[in-house]
Amino acid sequence: MTLRAWRLAFKMQRLELLLFLSAAILLVVASLLIAWGASEARASFDACYQEQGTDIGCAASPSLNDFSTLGGFARLGAFLTPFALGLFLGVPVVAREIEGRTAGIAWTLSRSRSRWLIQRVLPLVVVAIVLAAAVGIGSELVTRTNPYADYAANPGFADYTSRGVLLPIRAIVVLLLAIAVGAMVPRQLPALLLAAGVTVALFVGVTIGMDAWMTSEARPIPFDESRFGPFGDGPRIFDVAYREDATGKVISMNDFYNQHGDVALPDGEQDPPGFTQVAIGIPGDQYWIWAMRESAILGVLAVAAGGLAALVIRRRRP
Amino acid sequence: MSRIGSWLILSFKLHRWEVLAAAAGVAILSAAMLWFTWQLRALSATDPGCVDPAAYAPGCSQLGQRFYELSSKAELLSYLSWLSPFVMGLVLGVPLVSREIEHRTAGLAWTLSRSRTWWLARRAAFLVLVLVVLLLVVAIVGEVLAFPQMPAQHLDRDFAWYGRRGGLIVVRGLAALGLGILVGAWLGRVLPALLVAIFASVLIFSGISLGMDRWMEGHAIVQAFDADRAGGRQLGERILLPSGELIDYGELQRRGLAYEVIQDDRLWARPEDIGHMDRLIGYDRYLVVPGSLYSQIVLDESAVVGGTTVLLALAAAAFVRRRRPG
Amino acid sequence: MSTEPILEAHDLAKRYGRRTWALTGIDLAIPQGGITALVGPNAAGKSTLIKTWVGFERPTRGNVTVAGIDPQKDRSSVLGLVGYVPQSPSLYDGLSIEDHLDLAVLLRPEFDRAYALRRLDQLGIPAGQGAKSLSGGQQAQVALALALGTRASILLLDEPLASLDPLARREFLHVLTDAVRSEGATALLSSHIVTDVEQACDRLVVLGVGKILLHDTVSDALATHWLATEGAATPAGAAIGSFGGPSGERLTLVRQPASSVGPDLRPASLEEVVLGYLASGRVVPGEAAA
Known part of the structure; x- marks a missing residue:
């Protein structure tokens, strides 16, 4: 040009x-x-x-x-x-x-x-x-x-x-x-x-x-409680799910409620007993x-x- | 054919693309909003207790989740309602004069x-008619959707979805139309005029919005940090000094009243000051326009935007009177 | 002047939409060299014919060639041979004349900028002037200079004279004839103003509504056409068409060799030749079926 x-x-x-x-x-x-x-x-x-x-x-x-x-x-x-x-x-x-x-x-x-x-x-x-x-x-x-x-x-x-x-x-x-x-x-x-x-x-x-x-291609990402929210490195989150602590199996919220119904959370806890909430997404890296x-x-x-x-x-x- | 009939047909032919595009846009938006209205109402009818976000009811997880998903999407549509008067006003207004000049038909x-002025009034009147009809549809459908989307709120006295429902949509559209006509007449070229009109509308409507916020402070009440602000419009946080004076954070900084600790709603300079009321800097408060003033504020803003529309229309007429036809 | 055809149309028909025929089956061969006038009323199909040669219009039936090349098959080669002046030439408002010449160089590296500039200079049109401020005549001259600067051997000019005043028309034709004679080019000039083309053109094509009514050299057309006033005897089969004269009298165009012309006939002007042929081929536009 x-x-x-x-x-x-x-x-x-x-x-x-x-x-x-x-x-x-x-x-x-x-x-x-x-x-x-x-x-x-x-x-x-x-x-x-x-x-x-x-x-x-x-x-x-x-x-x-x-x-x-x-x-x-x-x-x-x-x-x-x-x-x-x-x-x-x-x-x-x-x-x-x-x-x-x-x-x-x-x-x-x-x-x-x-x-x-x-x-x-x-x-x-x-x-x-x-x-x-x-x-x-x-x-x-x-x-x-x-x-x-x-x-x-x-x-x-x-x-x-x-x-x-x-x-x-x-x-x-x-x-x-x-x-x-x-x-x-x-x-x-x-x-x-x-x-x-x-x-x-x-x-x-x-x-x-x-x-x-x-x-x-999304996979479970553990919550990382930093000062500014649950994730530090900007992952792309599509859903949240529960991971069964004993087996490591990830189950969607819908499936969880279908299987277990509404579960009362213990005082001070965010997750049902035996489960941990995880995010489903792509890590920021x-x-x-x-x-x-x-x-x-x-x-x-x-x-x-x-x-x-x-x-x-x-x-x-x- | 009657004079009005031939005026309508001719005016439509001159703006058919824009009018058809605007009508198609409104039809699609309205259809989508009405679909969400129907879906949300159906969910509410299934179990009204599950769609009240303030109340937790056992067995509501799935229904609540579905309601949340739908109402989030409906909320996105409401932003299109908010955008529609600006887009439609500018798209219809900009070419009115500028295309005549660009196509060298203005001389004729x-x-x-x-x-x-007579020519402009006749041409603009048709666009006003089209715009009012189409935006009324958007305004009404916005109201219709808002009720099932926020079932627990009294929307006739609630600032929720401000500018995304109701008559303000129509008034804003008319102002955007006036602005589009003015800028089109000034530049005499369609696309550059549209671009400038977009920038100008951002400036003008942001200015009106900021001005309205400032003006609304006169109607606002000071509320405690934990008071119920449902339906109200928050204008921001303020500090209530022990003297009774109400200042914002910027003013607090300018006065050198540095604080390090907020305990409940009290601001203290240092942790060791806590409890010593003689060292209290002030109370954290909210400035809120009560929801009961919603209708009045809408009318007030409509009057301001309407006045702006008149000014823009007069400026456009003056500009067209003096304009070379290209 | 060679008699080898350089612009040809074979059974060319062009339809717009479903029913409007602009051309209804034209056979035409324009020889190389000189200026050919393409004359006809509005909506006769002059622009369509020229645009088909430039490759802007696709024939509904038949085909055209430029120096033997079909523009639908090889538009690039055709454009290399052609300089084109569109009807009511529109220039870029935001550009000066100089910019237009620069643009031409960018688009066609062999464009002869100096030559085009010289032509404009001769007419006293300043190269730095913005296109927006040019008069209609000056715009037409710039468009012609752009076409001439291509140094193309064929110039296709689509009613460039339509909106010009008599002086501007004369100047335009002067520049055109000068360029064509000195370069040995072929020009096709469409117009409905016959008096102007009479001085400048060598050949004449009269196009009725979608069909060729006459194709001849200007000198032969003038030498073989005569006018008969109302009541005068016209040789059988020689009458072409009748039209109203300036004082309302009925005039009939007659085609006859000069050797056999009777005393009642007088020579026809080129305008009268064209009027006679147009009267003969009068068809309501759009109804001519292919």
């Missing part, structure tokens, strides 16, 4: 790109500030905790709560970023050319529409990757400094869909899908609505599929394996969406 | 019409 190609790509979608650039910069800066503030608040909390040996009083520190809330907003922004980027940058690529009647010139100047598509899409792909990755890194820091968790070293599956490597790959899938929909319905707003619907359906499907896959698996699936979907876009554009009347 | 439309 030459500098000229970049300049033209920018000029053709200047308004959208400027908006996204500004929004991404704001989000990243906000994330960094939240991460920094949360770290400071947490450091002072930890000092208080160590001094007292209890979190009574320290836990009431309002800044922990504030940074946790702000972090939630930042993560929501990060979660939405790939979808917004993909849809708003992808839909107009073909739809606007046809709606603005410029496709006639563009598609005859270029000998092949695939070449035209590559010239148009490549800069957008790079922009989408860079912005989504930047937002993903910002969000990663917010998660790692979550004041109510110990995720500094390994957040595991915490905030799985709003941070890290999945954001850029999601942005690419949505971008290519939106281009294909924009080519099929060459009016921008209807195409945007349809693309949004298709995107939701696709990602709900992927999430359900991934959850089913993970569930099939397997995050990268699953992130890569999901990335591979999304990569295949991106290739399919890109192929679909190219096919539709090849056959499209301008 | 604005010379055929007696005045641009």
Whole structure:
């Protein structure tokens, strides 16, 4: 890609790109500030905790709560970023050319529409990757400094869909899908609505599929009563069950109640006699394996969406 | 055909994609919500005692679990109800002017019409009609679902699902429509205008929400840490100083009143101060708007959002009057 | 000028939807070199025919070729030979003219930017100007410059003159004829303004509603067509069609070699030739069955 190609790509979608650039910069800066503030608040909390040996009083520190809330907003922004980027940058690529009647010139100047598509899409792909990755890194820091968790070293599956490597790959899938929909319905707003619907359906499907896959490989994880909840390293939990202490056999809650009926718990105990509650899920240290698996699936979907876009554009009347 | 009939048909044709998409969205959402309503009611009818989360009844585990699962999913749907006025308002409002400019039809439309304000009013009136009808459905279905989802609560005096049920949904949709029209007229390009309108609506509605919270403090009562706050809307924690002054945690920090220990609802600087009332920093309290004020607060917020809508509509009309047709 | 056909259509029919036929079985062969005018009323199918050659439209029946290549089978090779000016050319609002030329270079590396720029310079259109601020005539000139910059041997121009004022039309045609003559290219120019194409074009194709009514050189068309006023004797089988004259009188177009023309007939102008043929082939649009 030459500098000229970049300049033209920018000029053709200047308004959208400027908006996204500004929004991404704001989000990243906000994330960094939240991460920094949360770290400071947490450091002072930890000092208080160590001094007292209890979190009574320290836990009431309002800044922990504030940074946790702000972090939630930042993560929501990060979660939405790939979808917004993909849809708003992808839909107009073909739809606007046809709606603005410029496709006639563009598609005859270029000998092949695939070449035209590559010239148009490549800069957008790079922009989408860079912005989504930047937002993903910002969000990663917010998660790692979550004041109510110990995720500094390994957040595991915490905030799985709003941070890290999945954001850029999601942005690419949505971008290519939106281009294909924009080519099929060459009016921008209807195409945007349809693309949004298709995107939701696709990602709900992927999430359900991934959850089913993970569930099939889930295993019992013992509760680890840390200060900030039962799990320290961010496992992905799908269910809770009972493990029979004597046999080590895991039984689902439903099966347990079916077999034993409602069991009165002894005073001060959380588990029925002879059983220990365990979580069923994937341990946090397997995050990268699953992130890569999901990335591979999304990569295949991106290739399919890109192929679909190219096919539709090849056959499209301008 | 009557003038109203032809106006309706023509207006529909000009916005058919958006209107159909909005109607389809509302139909799917409403159908899903009504299905959950039916399911939750059926569960309640099986054993009403098992769906009251406040009461533990033996033999309820399975039924309670099923109720919990269903009501959690119903709660997710209620967030779509909350989102629907913003999405529908913007999707219907943004293209009204911007698409005319982008397609270069504004010149024709604005010379055929007696005045641009008249043109805008006719076009916007149709969208208002569509939006009100569709959002009324969402608002009513939201109410219908809320009752079996929260069977133990008196929802006519409860802030639960605030903005996810009832008339506020319609009013918010109209404000979003006004905002969409204004931004569309300003930018004159559909997708960038939609993007800007989304950002602007986040800012405006967050501002209104924060402003309402601040304003509601005037109606709020101070409640003890362990008081029953059912139906009320919590505005946050406050510290009641021994002097009777009520301050928030930020103010407490600014005054240098550092505390290390909370015992029950009492804040102490150090553990050794506990019990020495002369060293007490203050009491931990909640600021709560009572549920009995729910209807009044909804009306108040509706008035604020309605006023904003009028301002946005006037700004849009002024903008269209001065706008170059592209 | 070679007589080898470079643009061909064989039994070409194109239907939109279920019932609307834009073309109803056209056979046409346009020879290489010179400018051919494709003249016809609105909805005659001119744009459809040109778009089929560019590969934008898929024939419902029959086929077309450009220099022997079927654009449906090898669109890329066809586009390499063709420069295209679409109907009411729309340029990118956000780009300057220079940007458009840069875009053309990106899309087609062999695009002759300097040549296109020179053409625009001759017309006094500044390259730095934004496309949005150009007049309709200037936009058409930019679109033509983009087509010429491809240095394609075939130029397909889809009613580029429609919205231009007389001066802009003249300038456009001047640039086009100059380029075609100097490069030895072939141009097909669709229009419904006959007086303009008369000066610029070598050949004339009259397209009725979906069918070819006349295909001839401009000089032969002028040399073999005559007008008979109401009451004048017309040779049997020579009358083409009748239409109303400027003062309401009935005029009949007659095709006859100059050697056998009687005293009642006067030479027809090119516009009258076209009117006579259009009158002969008048069909209600959309009803022409293939």
